[in-house]
Amino acid sequence: MLEKEVRLRIVEAAHLLAKSGMLYRGEHANLSARLDDQHILMTRGGSIANLSGDDLAVLDLQGNLADGEAMDATMQEVIQMHIRVYQARASVGAVIHTHAPHVTVFAVANQPIPLVYEPLLRFGVTESIPVVPWAPRGSDKSVNAIIDVLSNHPGLPAVMMANHGVLVFHQDPVNTARLLSTLDEAAELVIQAKALGGAKELDPAAIEQVKDRMAAFGSRR
Numbered sequence: 490m491l492e493k494e495v496r497l498r499i500v501e502a503a504h505l506l507a508k509s510g511m512l513y514r515g516e517h518a519n520l521s522a523r524l525d526d527q528h529i530l531m532t533r534g535g536s537i538a539n540l541s542g543d544d545l546a547v548l549d550l551q552g553n554l555a556d557g558e559a560m561d562a563t564m565q566e567v568i569q570m571h572i573r574v575y576q577a578r579a580s581v582g583a584v585i586h587t588h589a590p591h592v593t594v595f596a597v598a599n600q601p602i603p604l605v606y607e608p609l610l611r612f613g614v615t616e617s618i619p620v621v622p623w624a625p626r627g628s629d630k631s632v633n634a635i636i637d638v639l640s641n642h643p644g645l646p647a648v649m650m651a652n653h654g655v656l657v658f659h660q661d662p663v664n665t666a667r668l669l670s671t672l673d674e675a676a677e678l679v680i681q682a683k684a685l686g687g688a689k690e691l692d693p694a695a696i697e698q699v700k701d702r703m704a705a706f707g708s709r710r
């Protein structure tokens with residue numbers, strides 16, 4: 490994909506996140522997308538509510554600025570959180586961090602989000618979304634803990650950071666934004682279901698059955 494197209498896809502994802510309420514009231518978020526083997530594009534500032542294609546910096550996979558204006562000082566501390574995911578997972582094309590309102594309820598409660606909502610299966614989610622222990626954002630301790638979970642759960646496309654928020658990583662910016670809003674739906678539904686006795690587990694055969702249905706009918710969510 491050309492750089493211009495990747496910029497457009499990041500802007501589209503940012504607008505989707507804003508429209509679907511994934512930014513919470515602080516509107517804090519950071520987004521990135523893989524550009525080529527050696528580079529990513531990443532948002533330069535802390536809010537993405539009115540993001541434009543010019544608000545992105547090109548970084549190499551060590552986190553150094555390769556093109557564009559420098560990142561805001563406060564963004565420097567979260568660069569490694571993005572870079573290390575691209576290094577760890579060749580299949581990842583985009584990384585999004587937000588404080589999505591319902592997912593973050595689970596993050597502050599230090600509880601995993603159980604896999605009980607069928608639409609998540611259609612993004613390839615096959616297990617509950619775990620919480621990584623708290624450490625200062627972007628610190629080696631925090632990032633190493635995230636990468637440890639990724640290594641031990643090769644198909645997992647999201648983790649929560651305890652007492653903070655969520656990190657989601659998937660094929661491309663728009664798909665990753667849609668995964669995040671679906672995960673937030675799941676989190677909201679699990680919370681609501683507690684009033685009715687709690688969410689019920691999916692049939693153990695559901696993952697295979699959904700894969701078969703997607704192969705037969707396409708992957709529409």
Ligand SMILES: [Zn+2]
Nearest residue numbers: 517587653654
């Ligand atoms: Zn955050």
